């Protein structure tokens with residue numbers, strides 16, 4: 001069983017200030033995930049914000065305008081910082097609020113911090129211009145940049161005592177991360193292509209007459225772009241269905257957080273499925289009120305019950 005912490009553990013003024021910094025980063029930058037994180041009780045919300053702020057830093061290095069060798073050096077510096085966090089070598093007066101908050105979060109919750117090493121490995125794959133021939137290849141990348149976040153988050157959420165099949169919880173958290181990442185890849189096709197990146201597997205592209213590097217509405221003549229998108233949407237839906245098996249293992253508010261995060265992304269997927277070409281024009285997003293609605297449904301358990309039942313029925 002994974003330990004759950006519901007009480008607010010003692011945090012000194014510098015640690016509280018460090019968490020406030022991370023919560024501000026999360027509120028400003030996590031356009032989708034903040035809706036779920038807000039549903040958590042204070043200690044878990046703070047810990048998730050610390051994880052988010054650290055992950056945001058890693059991601060921003062990868063996506064930024066620096067030369068590749070500078071990015072690699074920065075990523076290795078961040079890995080060294082992570083090693084200090086893991087070793088308890090960051091004290092509360094350290095000048096880096098993200099390191100202070102993460103150190104505290106990792107003292108309170110059993111967060112498998114190695115997952116952040118995996119995130120750094122994934123972003124290094126980006127910087128080195130890795131390409132993916134098959135879904136199995138792409139899965140390796142998605143596990144690093146998203147599956148690992150699911151496993152790290154599970155350390156914060158914990159699992160319910162006596163939950164059935166709980167030994168598979170990390171696997172389901174990982175799978176949910178893959179579902180989110182594949183949705184994210186579909187949503188960001190244009191933005192990524194403009195940055196010279198194609199994540200969709202080359203063999204899937206070839207099956208539908210598409211080639212790597214298409215940017216904007218320049219899909220080759222005769223290519224079945226909608227077919228390609230529908231194929232990947234089906235794959236993402238299967239991953240969501242599998243990952244949702246995690247939900248009955250979580251307490252109500254952690255379940256609500258996951259349901260809100262996943263629910264918002266599933267709605268993005270619905271939109272993409274209805275209008276595949278929209279991703280060639282720009283980033284598909286949901287209005288704030290729809291995200292808030294999904295979050296409220298998550299809290300009341302409405303967004304997850306039918307999915308969990310359907311998944312179980314399909315498996316029976």
Ligand SMILES: CC(C)=CCC/C(C)=C/CC/C(C)=C/COP(=O)(O)OP(=O)(O)O
Nearest residue numbers: 031032146149150153173176177180181184
């Ligand atoms: C069990 C559990 C909690 C699983 C979920 C794990 C999780 C939150 C993975 C994140 C993967 C992902 C799509 C990141 C994109 O961030 P981004 O900053 O590009 O996202 P945005 O553009 O949509 O805001």
